[in-house]
Amino acid sequence: MINSILDTIKFYINNFGFYDYIAISWVVLLFFALLVLALYMLFKKPMLALFILFFDFGGLGAGLFYSLKFIDNTIRPRELIMAPLRQLYYADIMIADINITNTSKKIFKKCRVKLSFHNIGKNSIQNLKFRLTPFRTQIAIIQGVEPGQTKEIKFTIKDFRPQNYNTILNSECF
Secondary structure: OHHHHHHHHHHHHHHOOHHHHHHHHHHHHHHHHHHHHHHHHOOOOHHHHHHHHHHHHHHHHHHHHHHHHHHHHHHOOEEEEEOOOEEOOOOOEEEEEEEEEEOOOOOEEEEEEEEEEEEOOOOHHHHHHHHHOOOEEEEEEEEEEOOOOEEEEEEEEEOOOOOOEEEEEEEEEO
């Protein structure tokens, strides 16, 4: 799981654009401004300073996530369609056909499409745990998707036995 997170961070850092860096800079600047305010208020009103400090760290995580998501949806919109999964009867192989369409006005230099399979839990806490730890993940990187162009990706997952699972498909394009 840690390797997956590190790979995602490396992929983002290697492919960030100008607007991504601007968004991250604003979030970090606001974080430090609220941190200085909390430290200033620490001796005058410690409970308010503690509240600002908790709000600051929560806002840092939420701000990074939602600012990058906003930029991704407005500057680099795309459409991701997955055909129904096919399990081959003669072998333990699953085939997934995915189409990615560039609906933005700019060329996607590099896109990473990630397909992950998760167990289904008995309650919401177990579902969250399984969502964070998929039992199978496939990643495909495609390059050079023109505006309005659709590229097809075919995942072939070997040693996949039918069971009760959820499928999550996401993509990052730069």
